[in-house]
Structure formats: structure tokens, C-alpha cells
Amino acid sequence: MSGSQSGFFQKVGSTRVVPLYGKIVLLFVFFLLVSNFTTNYINLVLNRSQQVKLMNELLVKELKENYITASTQFDVYSYDQKLEESQKALAQAALPSLTRANSMAFGVRDDGSFLYFASPTLKWTSFPDQTALQKLISLRDAGTSEGPIEFQAGGQNFFGYYKYQKGWNVFLVRAEDQQVFLAASWSIFWVVGLLILVITLVTLVLSVWLLRHLFRYVDLITKSLMEMQESQELSSITLHGAPNDDITYLGLSFNALSSTIRNLMNIFRKFVTQDVASRAYKERQIKLEGTKQELTILFTDIKGFTYMTETLGNDIIKLLNLHYDKAIRHI
Template sequence: MKIRAKIVLLVLPLLIAPLAISGLVSSYSARNGITQVAVQFLRFKAEEIRKYAAQQWAILQENNLSGDDYFVDVARKAVEGYASGTVRGPTELVVGFEPSGVIGMGSSKLEPVPSETEAIVAMIGAGREGWVRVRLGGFDRVAEAMFLPDFGWYVLVSEREDRFYQAVDEILKRNTLIIVVSAFMAALLLGWFSSYMTNPIRNLERTMARVMETNNLGLRAEIKYSDEIGHLAASFNGMASALSEAYGQIKSYALKAALSQRQERKVRNIFQKYVPVSVIEQFFSRPEAQLSGDERILTVLFSDIVGFTGISEQLTPTEVVDSLNHYFERMVEIITGSKGIVDKYIGDAIMAFFGAPVSSGHDALDGVTAALEMLESLDEFNRWQASKGRLPFHSGIGLNHGKVTIGNIGSDKKMDYTVIGDMVNIASRIEGLTRRYDEPLLVSFPVYLEVRSRFPCQYIDKVAVKGRRSAVSIFGVRREIDAVRGKALKIYHAGIRRYYDRRFEEAGRDFGTALSMQPDDKAMATFARRCSAFIKDPPPSGWTGVVVMCEK
């Protein structure tokens, strides 16, 4: 930037600043006043809705109807109608969200995009109430947020932000126009004045340009004056001499740096075959933290080849290694493609995790997607096996989601970037249950909560795995199902709820209906047999329905 421009940029703000400050103060004063009005306006409506909802719930409780879904739904619609009645303009909106982000009620139709739904779910999880700014239906809104716990709603009483601040925008436009015109006039005057002052410097500038064009540090500027410009030329000459001396040192340092980078690339290329690239990057950026650990919430996947011992007995050692290498190559590519990291190989088993070193924000979904792709890729792999005259592979996969300890664990001579903890052990036990329940993919309840909106899931059982007293609910997952199976699962899950409520006759009828639609479903058949047994011989009073596993 030329000195002339610098003078303009230095002086111009001194002229424009008072105008700008005045405009900003008036704009923000107006905005604050409007905001206070908006807060009181929306807060009043929110309080009225809260009072009405409380009255409706009190009526339900007084009549012992708070547990009746029909009357609760009537009360919900009454609250929704009351909330709609508080709306006084086309841009106002009252909307209530379920904890999952699904809209439970609204004064008008609203179809939020996924990013807006995720923001709402985050606000619900953080328990935010009061004055908030939110984006809904493609518009920025100001809102009064509150929870209606009786109805399970997170309610936003909102108005479009541009409606509230329209007057402020007009004030801001006028102030901006005044500032722009003033700045233009001041810039013209300052440009003329600075051009007069900077002419002597241009001669020195041309000398510097010749040095840069020719890369000849031996050129020197002519010193004509003993004023500040002359001192500047002398300083330039001294700098050129110093740069000439330093140039030799710079070349030496550049050579050393290039050799160091080349060596680092060799190390990366060697170790990325054994350690994830992200972990290598983490090591080079913070080598002092290589032995540290961290608690994280992530998803762990275990995969095992069913009956591999019997298969390997029919193959030569070379064939076993060849088959495993082809199998692992396909599976690892799928895992890494879904943002996962392969922790280790345990014989023919694979242990992987999703969410570290960097979380994608939907690690459980990444893990289940990878598991489904792994199962689907077995068809192509088994065709390759058949072409070699070898038996097919069948996998069992288990996933769990929760808190683990993760880091480079070991010593300075040998370490692994791995995860440990009770959650990891449960994931391994769930994978072992795939054989018992004849389900290729089983996931825990935390994983089910993360993926149920994306993939059809089937409740399988509630078990106490070996080594744990507390029960774990397990679910099967499919990529997609047809309409008949979808209807059967709906009936089946209704039966599951009645089963754990000890309503065995009703549950048995549900399981029988579902089983007639899906006769090969083993989970449906299992619960149907249990109901038949419990109808004849009911379980004790302390029965919880938990199946205790004595094997891994």
C-alpha cells in the first residue's frame, strides 16, 4: 500500500469516526429498545400459554385422566389451539417440539431443515429457556423459549427478526449513506494533499523496485537529502548489505529443512500402515502428549467370522492368510470410509471405533452404516471365495456407544492407540450374542437411540451379559424393510411392551399375529414361546424379563 493511501486511511477515520459512532449509537439504542419490547411481548404470550397448559393438565389430574392417552391428546390439541389463538400476525409463530426435535404442535405449518432440527435438539438438551435467537423455516427469529414438561414439549413463541428490526434497518441505511458521502469527499481532498507530500519518496521506491526485479543485493539507493527520506535510504542500503550476508545462511537452513521434511514423509509412509493417519498427525503436532489418555463418547464395533476355526481347518496356512487378507482389506476400507479407525485385529475378529481423534457428530450412525456395508460386501467376497474353492464367510457384528478411555496406551517402546473401558467389553459381548440370536448385526440401546430415525430396528431381547449385573437391551438393524415387515414389527413391538407389563395373553396374540406375517422371524417366535410358558406358569413378582448369559 502506498504512503499516499496510508495517509488517507489514517486521517479519514478521524473525520468519519464521529459520524459513524453517532449512527451506531442511535441504531443500537433503537435496537435495544425494540428488543426490550419484543422480550416483554413474547414473554407475556409465553406465560399465558404456560398458564393455560398448566390449567389443562390440572384438569386432567383432577379427573384422573393424566394417564389416558386420548384425553391427554385432547388437552394437547386444546393447548395448540390456544397457542394458535395468541398469534396476531402472519410472521408470528408458536411451535412446540418433542425431545427428539419432531414438531408436536404449531400455530402454522412448519418444515424445518435438518440443521434447524439439530439446533433445536441441542437447545433442548442444554435446557435453554428465555430469550433466544433461532432459525426456523429458513428465517431468523427471536423467541421466548420454555418447557412444558407435562406435555413433553419445548415451546418457542417467536417472531421473524426482520419484522422487529425493520425501523432500525432504515436508520442504519440513512446513517450509512451519510458516512459514505462524507468519506468520498474527504478522500478526494486527502488524496490531493498526500500526493503533494509523497513525491520525494517515489525516487527511493524506484530504486527498491530495481533491487527486487534483478535480485541484486549489491544495488544501493542514492542519498540526496539529509532529512527523514535520506535516513530511510541509508537504512535501506544497510538492510541490503545485511540481507546479502544472511542469504547464504538461509540457503543452508532451507537445505536442512528439505532433508528433514523428506525424512518425515518416509516415517509417515511407513507407520500409516500400522497407525491411522489422523493419529500420526496428532503425534507430529504434539509429540509430548503421546502417552496421554482422554475420556470420550464414541462408538465401538466388534466383528467376528462365525465358525472360522472350522473353516481354517479345511484350508492350508497360505490359503487362510490369503482369505483373511482379502477379507480384512474389504472390511477395513468400509470402516475407514465411514470415518472409523481399526483398533486391532484379534485373530479373525476386527475391533474398530468411531468418533476419535475427531468426532463426526453422528458416530453411532457412522458405525451402523459401516456394519451394514460390511455385511453387504460379504456377498461379493464370498463369490471370490467360491472362485478359489473355499467356504464362505459369515460375520457377526456388535456395536455399543458410550464413554471410554482413549489414547496412546503402552510404553515408550511399544504402544497402541486404543480404547478401553466397560463400554468396550459390552460391545464385545453384544457381538458374541449374534450367534445365540442368529442376528448378523446387534446394537445396544444407546446406539439404537442414535440410528432409529435412519434405519428400521427390531427389539431382540434384554440380557445381562457375562460379567455384568445390569441388563442391556439389544436391537437388530436392517438397511431397509418392506411394508409387510414394517407392519409386523409395529405389532411385534406393541407385544414387547405388553410382555414386560406382564400382560402375556395380549402379548402372545400380538406375537402370533406378527409371526403369521413373518414366519421365519426367530425373535418373534422366541417371545411367542415365552408368553405361552408364562401363561401356564407366571413368573415371580420380582421378574424383570432379563435373560442372564453365562457365556461370552
């Protein structure tokens, strides 16, 4: 099994190893995006409620102005009986306040026909929602001559305010297209969302750079462990200049463990051959039960061994190892 690096990932054999800082960055970005978009959506809902409230106040104000204009034009009409001119004057007076697409102001009779209709984009000849109109008539008959109104036309929803004008016998209505009105807030939402993504991207780049710097010794430890696994040899990890933190402590602990294992292996090699020691290290086990093999055995006697033992003392072990090393080569 060998260690290698491929792009963002490191590999041990066929297993991809994702850097720790990568997981931290991805988790951080995920929670950052969720938090920001959730906050943005909550702000959208709260601001939309405030916008609706302000729009309703504006609609009521403009409806009152239209009502005053309608009352004045009724007096004019009562004097000159010029209906078309009064209708034209009512529509022209309402148009300046209709700044949005599908904004409208109109006066509707009980039969659904218009006294006048003003809109920058729409061209209606009669009121399309008879259910809403019948509701207005019922409210008027019950004594309610003004209030909020909601109606539908062509699959679109409209909201606004109405006020009954007794002289003309019409319901004066000032209304807005709900979808068009809310589209502005959605546009703001997506613009803010785009800014959040840009800021998150910048934060991501800075976070990767910062975390790679902070976790550079994690990469060093990981790389060193992969090299040891590939070479099947234990060694110490170089930690010069490492900060005094838990990652450095982890590396130092590994170095201490590695040193202990190397010392044990050195002791073990004094009692077995290099091949046996290497095989035991790679196979992670020592088979003491023995194996059946064909062997060549050489019996030798070292001349003057007793005298050399008395003379050399403990150094006789070195002499024996030297003898075994040369003798085994000829077997």
C-alpha cells in the first residue's frame, strides 16, 4: 500500500484521504450559507410585511384623492352633462400615481361596467371578478362603504382599497398587481443572495489559505505517516518550529512511540537474523510454532573458545555474531 497525492485529495492505496481543513471549510461554508440565506429570507418576509403596510397606506391616500376628484367631476358633470369629458378627466387624474406595471385605478358600477379605467399597461372594458364585485355590493348594502379589496383577473391576484362614491354610484378602486409588487422584493432577495455567494467565495478562499497554514503540521504528519507506510520503516516526524498545540503534542507522542518500537526492534534483531526481524515487522506477527523446511546444518567448533571466553568476556558475543554472519553465507 503506497501513499500519493491527486489534486485536493491524498491517497493511501485506493482510499482517498480528505484533508481535515477541507472538511472544516466545507462545513463552515455550508452553515454560513444556510445562516445567511435564512437570515436573508427572514428579512425578506419582515420587510415585505412592512412594504405591504406602507403600500396599503399609500393606496388609501391615493384613493382619497381619487374620491375627491370624482366628487368634483360629478359636480362638473351635473352642470355640463359631458360624461366623456368627466370620464377622461378622472382617468387622467389617476394616471400619475400608477407607476408600476399593472397598477390601476377605476370606478366600477354594479353591473361590472367602468365609469373610467386607468392603467399604464392594462386595457379592461369591464370588471373581471364578479364574485369580488358582488361582495362589494353586499358590504355596501350592509353599511360598509370602504375597505380593502382582493380580486383576480387572468390568473393574477390584485389587492387594494375601495370606496363607494354615491354621486356616480360606483365603487372607486385603487389596486396593485400582487405578483408585480412582490417581484421587487424578490429581486432584492436574489441580489443580496448573489452578494452572499460572492462574500462566501472570498471567505472560502481566505479560509482555505488560513486553515492550510494552521494545519500545515497536520499535513506534515500525514505525509510522514504515508511515507512510513510505503517504506514499511518507522522514523521520527520532524517538528521543528511547530506551535505548542495539541497537533504538535500528537506528533511528539508518535515520535516517542516510534522511538520505543525502534528500540524494541533493535533488541529483537540481536536475537534473530535481519530477515526474521524484517518479516516479523511486515507481517505484524511472530510465528513461534515453527515451520517444516529442508535445511542444511553445519556443526563447527571454534578452536580455543573457552580461552577466548575468559579473555574477551562480554565481547565474545560480537565475535560469535561475526562468525555466524560469515558461516551462514556458505551454507
